[in-house]
Amino acid sequence: MNDVTRPRILVVGAGFAGVECVRRLERKLAPDEADVTLVTPFAYQLYLPLLPQVASGVLTPQSIAVSLRRSKKYRTRIIPGGAIGVDLKSKVCVVRTITDKIVNERYDYIVLAPGSVTRTFDIPGLTEHAFGMKTLAEAAYIRDHVISQLDLADASDDPAERASRLQFVVVGGGYAGTETAACLQKLTHAAVKRYPRIDPSLIKWHLIDIAPKLMPEMGDKLGRSAMEILARRGIDVSLGVSIAKAGPEEVTFTDGRVVPTRTLIWTAGVVASPLIATLGAETVRGRLAVNAEMTLPGQDGVFALGDSAAVPDRAKDDENAICPPTAQHAMRQGKHVADNVIATLRGKPLTPYEHKDLGLVVDLGGTDAVSKPLGIELRGIPAQFAARGYHWMALRTNVAKVRVATNWTLNALAGDDFVRTGFQARKAARLKDFEFTDAYLTPEQVRAHVEGADREE
Numbered sequence: 001m002n003d004v005t006r007p008r009i010l011v012v013g014a015g016f017a018g019v020e021c022v023r024r025l026e027r028k029l030a031p032d033e034a035d036v037t038l039v040t041p042f043a044y045q046l047y048l049p050l051l052p053q054v055a056s057g058v059l060t061p062q063s064i065a066v067s068l069r070r071s072k073k074y075r076t077r078i079i080p081g082g083a084i085g086v087d088l089k090s091k092v093c094v095v096r097t098i099t100d101k102i103v104n105e106r107y108d109y110i111v112l113a114p115g116s117v118t119r120t121f122d123i124p125g126l127t128e129h130a131f132g133m134k135t136l137a138e139a140a141y142i143r144d145h146v147i148s149q150l151d152l153a154d155a156s157d158d159p160a161e162r163a164s165r166l167q168f169v170v171v172g173g174g175y176a177g178t179e180t181a182a183c184l185q186k187l188t189h190a191a192v193k194r195y196p197r198i199d200p201s202l203i204k205w206h207l208i209d210i211a212p213k214l215m216p217e218m219g220d221k222l223g224r225s226a227m228e229i230l231a232r233r234g235i236d237v238s239l240g241v242s243i244a245k246a247g248p249e250e251v252t253f254t255d256g257r258v259v260p261t262r263t264l265i266w267t268a269g270v271v272a273s274p275l276i277a278t279l280g281a282e283t284v285r286g287r288l289a290v291n292a293e294m295t296l297p298g299q300d301g302v303f304a305l306g307d308s309a310a311v312p313d314r315a316k317d318d319e320n321a322i323c324p325p326t327a328q329h330a331m332r333q334g335k336h337v338a339d340n341v342i343a344t345l346r347g348k349p350l351t352p353y354e355h356k357d358l359g360l361v362v363d364l365g366g367t368d369a370v371s372k373p374l375g376i377e378l379r380g381i382p383a384q385f386a387a388r389g390y391h392w393m394a395l396r397t398n399v400a401k402v403r404v405a406t407n408w409t410l411n412a413l414a415g416d417d418f419v420r421t422g423f424q425a426r427k428a429a430r431l432k433d434f435e436f437t438d439a440y441l442t443p444e445q446v447r448a449h450v451e452g453a454d455r456e457e
Contacts, residue, residue, distance in 0.1 A: 007034045007345060010093055010107035011076075012083045012275070014040035014068060015048070016327050017306030018113035019396070020334025021341075022076050028342055036076045037105065039083050039095055043068045046136055047400070049327060050391060052176070054139040056183035056365065057418075058411045061140050063403035066396050079105065083114060084439055085278040085446035088299055092450045096439060104453050109301040109341055112288065113334065114273035116307035116325060117435045118266065125246035130171075130266040132431045133180050141429060142265065144420045146184055147191065149262060151420070153202075154195045164249050164260035166202045171243055172267035173209030175362055178226060180267055181207040182364040185235055191418045205235045206259060209268070210242040215370075217360055222370040225379050229368045242268075266431060270325060272308040280443040284310035284322060292352035294337050303341060305333040314354040327394065328358055361387035 009025065011018050018038065025036050047064040054061050068078065081097035093105045118132045131145070132138050146168070153165040168188070170181040185205045192200045207230065214223045214237065230237055243264075244252045250260045272286045281296060282289040287310040288296065294311055296302040305311060307325035311333060323329045332355050340350045359373040361383070369383035371390075378386055388408065395401045441449065 006032065007108045008106065009034050009036045009109045009111070009341060010039065010105060011036065011111040011113065012039045012086075012093065013113035013115050013273075013306070013308075014038060014042065014045055015113060015115045015306060016045070016330035017115075017334040017337075018111070019045040019068065020331050021111055021113065021305075021338045024335045024338035025341065026075060028338065029345075031075065034345060037079060037107075038068070038076050039079045039081060039093065039105065040068075041080060041082050041098055043078055043080065045396060047391070047395060048134075049175075050404070051133055051136070051139045052179040052183040053363070053365075054136065055133065055142045055146075055180060056187040057143055057416055058183065058365070059404060059407045061136050063400065063407050064395075065136055066400045070397060070399065079103070082436070082439065083275050085441035085443075085449070086110065086112070086275065087446050087450045088279060088281070088296075088302060089447075090450050090454070091301070094441060094446055094449055102449070104450060107301075109344065110303070111337055111341065112275070112302070112304040112308060113306045113330075113337075114275045114308050116270035116272055117274065117437055118431065119269040119271040120266070120431070121268075123243050123245060126243065126266065127431050129246040129248055130264040130431045132434060133176055133265060133267050134270070135434050138434050140421065142184075143187075144422070146188065146263065147418050147420050150188065150191055150195055150198065150418075154197050160260070162198075162202060164262050166198070167204045167206070167259055167261040168263040168265070169206045169208070169251050169259060169261050170265045170267065171208055172269065173207060173211055173214045173237075173239065174267065174269065175215060175360070177207060177209070177265075177267035178215055178230075179363060179365075180265060181205055181235055182230060182233070182368070184265075185233055186365040187416055187418075189233070190416045194418060206238065207235055208238045208241045208243075208253065210240065210254075212239055214239065215362065218362065218370060218372055219377065222372060222377055222379070226362065226364065226370050229364055229370075270307060274437055274440040276304075276308050278441055278443055278446050287322070292354075293340055293350040294333060294353055295340070295350070301344070303337050305337050306330040309333075311353060314352060315356040323353075323355075324357075326357075329355060331394070361390050363387040363391075 044065040050064045053059040081095045084096045085094040095103050149165040153162045242254050244254045276288045288304045290304050292312045294305050310322045313321040313323045336353045361371040369387045371378045371383035371386040
């Protein structure tokens, strides 16, 4: 085939799903069989489950950002930017590059794996004053911010300022919130020993969630075990509670409590990327409604997977069940979608996706963890071994595995360091500054843009 007739496969998103799809396409397709293009603002795959350990300084940012260009066999073309709209009729994806240039990328087959963004609510002051825990930049920024609060509290003689700088609030009792609170509390507990002017009892961490249970997917016993670990460390866990409003120096809970704080970390769930809304297609709780083969019904050559797709969970008895937005599903879906794209190219039948959940692991830092691999409930060191073993095995390259193992070993032997890197030296940044959710087009804007570009051509 020549360049003109070669099918164009466009993959949107470099998360677990998108990268696994691209890698499989590269391995299984002959070089002259199709052109593969990947749209992503960053040329790395982020191992998201370990972000709390980056925020707490156990791991360096580079160790969980796996370069997409390390492989010598890598032949995928990367467009450095984000997809902000898709015109299914014209088979065009509208991309905003990292230099803010708008380009139209035509495709024959599109794989939509744009992932998810932090779920927010209409709470006064939330997006202006809260931090998220969804990107590498946020994790690095939060680490600087937390250490700076200790520095500023140590330098201040104002009791009110000290109180607000030494209290920290994390919203979200899922895995991300629980691990974030646990890991950062461990960091401040170790750091305060280097601040002789700070009374350790003034440092308070709050973990709140509107749900009645902490990490309900882990089951009652392991949920209680996690609660006990957090309580032992002095973390105040409040369930059935959320945020009523947020300000620059205090947060008001829905139960009426007002907590002086300069640190509000919001991890109360995720929603599908706003890109999905630009398609004008059917959704299930905001996720694109696809079939078990992960294709969009009624559309030619459109595949969707990962956090942004409502993929039927055939491993469960409930016919309405959809796969949860977890890394293990995304990775397996990526490989499966690649096989289905190749099957489509070669005129072969597609196969449905099915995967039984392997279990859940929660790393609470140090020797504390709760895990449920293959339904087996573990606590303490065995759970920590299972959690870190699972994450280590899931890292895609040997270089990443060596970096992470080295970081873990150094932290265990030498302890934490408390260096601020200067990410927040110039100006404050909050939730609204990291995920760029206002960059997407409406379906009408996408269509108008594509039609305008067609007329110019």
